[in-house]
Amino acid sequence: MTEQTEKVLMKGNEAMAAAAVRAGCRFFFGYPITPQTELAAYMSKVMPKIGGTFLQAESEISAVNMLYGAAAAGARAMTSSSSPGISLKAEGISYMAGADLPGVIINVERGGPGLGSIQPSQADYWQATRAMGHGDFFMPVFAPSTVQEMADVVYRAFDVADQYRTPVMVLADGLLGQMMEPVQLPEEKTEFADKPWATVGHENAREHNVVNSLFLQSEMLESSILSRWERYEQIKKTEQQSEGFLLEDAEIVLVSFGAAARIARSAVVKAREEGIKAGLLRPITLWPFPEVALQETLSTARAYLSVEFNMGQMVDDVRLAVSGQRPVEFFGRTGGIVPTPAEVLGAIRALNQKAGE
Numbered sequence: 001m002t003e004q005t006e007k008v009l010m011k012g013n014e015a016m017a018a019a020a021v022r023a024g025c026r027f028f029f030g031y032p033i034t035p036q037t038e039l040a041a042y043m044s045k046v047m048p049k050i051g052g053t054f055l056q057a058e059s060e061i062s063a064v065n066m067l068y069g070a071a072a073a074g075a076r077a078m079t080s081s082s083s084p085g086i087s088l089k090a091e092g093i094s095y096m097a098g099a100d101l102p103g104v105i106i107n108v109e110r111g112g113p114g115l116g117s118i119q120p121s122q123a124d125y126w127q128a129t130r131a132m133g134h135g136d137f138f139m140p141v142f143a144p145s146t147v148q149e150m151a152d153v154v155y156r157a158f159d160v161a162d163q164y165r166t167p168v169m170v171l172a173d174g175l176l177g178q179m180m181e182p183v184q185l186p187e188e189k190t191e192f193a194d195k196p197w198a199t200v201g202h203e204n205a206r207e208h209n210v211v212n213s214l215f216l217q218s219e220m221l222e223s224s225i226l227s228r229w230e231r232y233e234q235i236k237k238t239e240q241q242s243e244g245f246l247l248e249d250a251e252i253v254l255v256s257f258g259a260a261a262r263i264a265r266s267a268v269v270k271a272r273e274e275g276i277k278a279g280l281l282r283p284i285t286l287w288p289f290p291e292v293a294l295q296e297t298l299s300t301a302r303a304y305l306s307v308e309f310n311m312g313q314m315v316d317d318v319r320l321a322v323s324g325q326r327p328v329e330f331f332g333r334t335g336g337i338v339p340t341p342a343e344v345l346g347a348i349r350a351l352n353q354k355a356g357e
Contacts, residue, residue: 094133119336250279
C-alpha cells in the first residue's frame with residue numbers, strides 16, 4: 001500500500017476504515033447497520049487485497065467475540081456498529097477488558113433508545129464512558145468532530161489499545177459517518193510492539209499463555225482489577241485530549257464534542273460578534289474526560305453550557321469537573337434532531353444574561 005500524501009475526499013465511515021488499515025488492522029468483524037455500513041463495506045473490499053480478513057458475522061454478538069479471539073492472538077483487530085448493535089457487543093467488550101485485550105470498537109451513533117431512528121445522536125455517551133459492560137472497568141473513548149480527525153483518532157486508538165492492553169472506542173455519529181470532507185490519511189504503520197502475552201503457540205520456549213477473564217478466587221479477581229485500575233489512573237494522567245477555541249478570556253464556556261461541537265463553534269463566533277465573551281472547549285477524549293483543561297477555564301468563566309445531541313449526558317462530567325464553582329447548564333436536541341447555530345446562540349444569550357444578574 002502506498003503512502004497517502006495528498007488529501008482526498010472521503011466519507012467519514014470510509015476514512016475510519018482506511019485509517020484502521022494503515023494502522024495495521026488486518027482483522028475486521030462486523031454486521032451491517034445504518035449509519036455505519038459503509039465502513040464494513042470498505043473493509044470487505046480492501047481486506048482480501050492486503051492479506052487481511054473480513055468476516056460478516058451472523059450477529060453483533062458473534063462479531064465482538066471474534067474480535068476477542070483475534071486480539072487474544074495478538075492481532076490488530078476492529079469491529080464497528082451503531083447504537084443498538086453496540087449494546088449487543090457490551091458483554092464481549094467487558095470480557096475483553098477483563099482479559100486485558102486490546103481492540104478497537106467504532107460506534108457511529110443513531111437515535112434511540114431501542115431501534116429509534118437512523119439519524120445522528122450522541123445519546124450513547126453514558127454507555128461508552130460509564131456502562132459499556134458489566135463489572136469494574138473503563139475504556140478510552142475518542143470523539144472526533146471532522147472526517148480528518150476520524151482518521152486520526154482511529155489510527156491513534158490502535159496504539160492506545162496496545163499500550164494499555166484495553167479495548168478502545170471511537171464514538172462518532174451518523175452525521176460524521178455520512179459526511180464527506182478532504183482527508184489526508186496517515187502513513188502505513190510497519191513497526192509494532194511485541195505482545196509476549198499473546199496466544200500464538202510456542203515451542204517449549206516459554207510457559208503457556210492463557211487469556212481469560214474468569215477468576216474463581218475473589219482475592220485473585222480483586223488483584224487483577226486493582227492492577228488494571230493503576231493503568232486507568234495512568235491513562236487519566238497522560239491521555240486527556242481537548243481543543244480550545246477563544247478560551248483566553250471566555251466568560252461563557254461551551255463544552256461540546258463531536259458533530260455538536262461544530263455547531264457550538266459557529267454559535268461562539270456569532271456570540272463574539274454580539275460582544276458576548278464566549279468560548280468553546282471540545283473534548284477529544286470523553287474518557288478520560290479532559291477535566292484539567294476544563295478547570296483551567298475557571299479563571300475567566302462565569303458559567304458553562306454543555307451542548308449535546310441528547311437529553312444531557314456529558315453535562316454530568318462538566319459539573320463534576322467544575323465541582324460547584326460555577327453554574328453549569330445544558331442545551332440539546334434529541335431523537336436525531338440536529339440543533340442550529342441560532343438555537344445554540346439563543347442559549348448562550350440567555351445564559352450570559354443570567355450569569356450577569
